[in-house]
Amino acid sequence: MIWLRRIRYVLWSAVGIAGFVAIAVMLGWWTVDGPGARATRNAAPASIAEIGGSFTMTDHRGRTVTDRDIRGKPTMMFFGFTSCPDVCPTTLSDMAGWLEELGPAADGLNVVFVSVDPARDTVEQMAAYLSLFDPRILGLTGTPAQLEAMARNYRFYYRRVPLDGGGYTMDHTAMVYLLNQDGRFASTIDYHEDRQTALPKLRRLLGIAPAG
Numbered sequence: 001m002i003w004l005r006r007i008r009y010v011l012w013s014a015v016g017i018a019g020f021v022a023i024a025v026m027l028g029w030w031t032v033d034g035p036g037a038r039a040t041r042n043a044a045p046a047s048i049a050e051i052g053g054s055f056t057m058t059d060h061r062g063r064t065v066t067d068r069d070i071r072g073k074p075t076m077m078f079f080g081f082t083s084c085p086d087v088c089p090t091t092l093s094d095m096a097g098w099l100e101e102l103g104p105a106a107d108g109l110n111v112v113f114v115s116v117d118p119a120r121d122t123v124e125q126m127a128a129y130l131s132l133f134d135p136r137i138l139g140l141t142g143t144p145a146q147l148e149a150m151a152r153n154y155r156f157y158y159r160r161v162p163l164d165g166g167g168y169t170m171d172h173t174a175m176v177y178l179l180n181q182d183g184r185f186a187s188t189i190d191y192h193e194d195r196q197t198a199l200p201k202l203r204r205l206l207g208i209a210p211a212g
Helices: 002-032 035-042 087-108 123-130 144-154 195-206
Strands: 056-059 064-066 075-080 110-115 137-141 158-162 168-172 176-179 185-189
Touching: 056 123, 056 144, 075 087, 075 168, 087 110, 087 137, 087 195, 110 123, 110 144, 123 137, 176 195, 185 195
Parallel strands: 075 110, 110 137
Antiparallel strands: 056 064, 056 137, 075 176, 158 168, 176 185
16 A cells, blocks of 8 residues: 555655664764874874974085984074064074073084075075074075975965065964974974973973973
8 A cells, every 4th residue: 555655764764864874873983082082192193293394404504414413412493584673583583592591402403493584595594594593503505396395294374474665575374383303203293382382391301301
């Protein structure tokens, strides 16, 4: 009978929907509270684990520098440009202050300033600019292709921004990267981060006990 077939159809549909809901609930539990969630929490984010790698640049003394030259010591690395009006000089001053507060331990740290404006930041310009800061800060510049390759490996952002009336500025990643002795990402220090949190990060990077 037609009405009986319709009842059977409705019942089987209800069973199917109920089964689908049960599977969805189980999947939700697995990924949120179950083994899937634990696996996700314990896995290192691929994008973080992959920060770092090869580069070839020129330092502010005219020497070729590669990633191999910074291995063996942890590194504090910042990306900016010498025409930057505020973020870059402020951060470089902060970095110089952290080095001073670290005392002799700071000698176990590479400190690198990478220019994101190779068109203007020549070797001579970088040398003149860095003379205003701690002499342990190494400046790196290079060709546009070298900078682009480094940005891919180290996952930093930069973009040329035209200004009204001509000229340009650079938009760029403003945080300081902390790299381990193998040249791989360890942590960051955010722009204007308080010294009470920045210095412990550097001490952990260097493997030394907290002050006090």
